[in-house]
Amino acid sequence: MPARVSLTRYLVEQQRVDGRIPPQLRLLIEIVARACKKISHAVEKGALGDVLGSAGTDNVQGEVQKKLDIIANEELIEANEWGGHLAAMASEEMEGIYVVPNRYPQGEYLLLFDPLDGSSNIDVNVSIGTIFSVLKKPDGSNHGVSEQDFLQAGARQVAAGYCIYGPQTTLVLTVGDGVAMFTLDREQGSFVLTQEDVQIPEDTKEFAINMSNMRHWDAPVKRYIDECLAGKEGPRGKDFNMRWIASMVADVHRILTRGGIFLYPWDKREPEKPGKLRLLYEANPMSWLVEQAGGMSTNGKQRILDLQPTKLHERVSVILGSKNEVERVTSYHR
Numbered sequence: 531m532p533a534r535v536s537l538t539r540y541l542v543e544q545q546r547v548d549g550r551i552p553p554q555l556r557l558l559i560e561i562v563a564r565a566c567k568k569i570s571h572a573v574e575k576g577a578l579g580d581v582l583g584s585a586g587t588d589n590v591q592g593e594v595q596k597k598l599d600i601i602a603n604e605e606l607i608e609a610n611e612w613g614g615h616l617a618a619m620a621s622e623e624m625e626g627i628y629v630v631p632n633r634y635p636q637g638e639y640l641l642l643f644d645p646l647d648g649s650s651n652i653d654v655n656v657s658i659g660t661i662f663s664v665l666k667k668p669d670g671s672n673h674g675v676s677e678q679d680f681l682q683a684g685a686r687q688v689a690a691g692y693c694i695y696g697p698q699t700t701l702v703l704t705v706g707d708g709v710a711m712f713t714l715d716r717e718q719g720s721f722v723l724t725q726e727d728v729q730i731p732e733d734t735k736e737f738a739i740n741m742s743n744m745r746h747w748d749a750p751v752k753r754y755i756d757e758c759l760a761g762k763e764g765p766r767g768k769d770f771n772m773r774w775i776a777s778m779v780a781d782v783h784r785i786l787t788r789g790g791i792f793l794y795p796w797d798k799r800e801p802e803k804p805g806k807l808r809l810l811y812e813a814n815p816m817s818w819l820v821e822q823a824g825g826m827s828t829n830g831k832q833r834i835l836d837l838q839p840t841k842l843h844e845r846v847s848v849i850l851g852s853k854n855e856v857e858r859v860t861s862y863h864r
């Protein structure tokens with residue numbers, strides 16, 4: 531049996547052999563992974579740990595917070611604030627940025643996260659996850675750290691990933707050298723490399739979109755889905771399958787595993803918002819993972835990773851997955 535490669539060993543190799551990541555970034559990723567391990571334990575306990583249900587509060591986006599949204603947010607902050615590699619953090623669950631207090635060592639990285647993605651699935655025991663993105667504090671910003679420092683295009687991420695809490699707990703990571711997956715071995719208490727060089731097939735016959743919003747979509751999205759639904763008899767000449775889990779982590783995980791296209795487009799329900807998903811801590815990390823696996827990600831018009839954010843909780847339209855399908859939907863917007 532081949533030797534089992536732990537996340538730590540994989541990262542040490544990325545650092546030492548390939549010189550791809552500095553030691554501080556390696557340690558930061560390990561701390562994020564440790565926090566995900568703890569969140570995974572809380573998720574697994576469910577009702578036994580009294581972690582299900584609503585917390586009775588709203589977040590900055592006006593969404594009801596679940597107990598696990600708050601627990602996961604606290605785990606990530608606590609684990610990372612004393613690690614010494616961060617300047618500040620930003621989260622879906624916090625209105626402003628969280629500057630690492632002076633009593634802790636200061637670092638040059640910025641960590642952004644959606645602590646618990648797929649909140650509507652917590653209480654029904656369906657896969658959920660944590661999404662994270664790491665940026666470097668911009669050069670020359672030695673004025674302390676501000677929200678402005680977080681407003682960097684996704685192309686500038688130095689690490690991105692997610693941890694999915696499903697039948698298995700799997701951490702999926704990129705540091706710009708392809709995508710690797712690590713499965714949590716609960717007996718050993720460590721993440722073990724289970725797939726390297728993940729590749730998304732260029733073509734697919736599977737799409738993921740919340741069909742209940744169909745009447746609100748824009749014409750290009752409607753055209754694309756109508757053509758898929760027409761199946762063998764339609765212009766695509768093949769039958770399509772549909773999946774919608776309502777946890778972006780789970781839908782993206784399926785796409786990284788067997789291909790597919792995921793769409794959460796702008797729609798007419800809230801026309802002033804560019805979309806539902808958040809650019810900095812949902813769309814950017816997922817887009818980088820998808821591109822690193824040979825897929826494509828756009829907002830219908832532009833590459834998501836090229837978008838210049840203007841605010842911390844900015845929203846964006848998302849179309850990502852198998853290259854030829856994303857290219858097709860994007861061309862329908864031209």
Ligand SMILES: O=P(O)(O)OC[C@H]1O[C@](O)(COP(=O)(O)O)[C@@H](O)[C@@H]1O
Nearest residue numbers: 644646647648649650740776777778
């Ligand atoms: O319920 P809808 O409208 O289908 O939305 C589902 C989408 O919302 C999200 O749950 C948003 O994430 P949060 O749970 O972190 O708010 C995505 O994971 C998912 O793709």
Ligand SMILES: [Mg+2]
Nearest residue numbers: 644647648812
């Ligand atoms: Mg989310």
Ligand SMILES: [Mg+2]
Nearest residue numbers: 622644646647
């Ligand atoms: Mg969330």
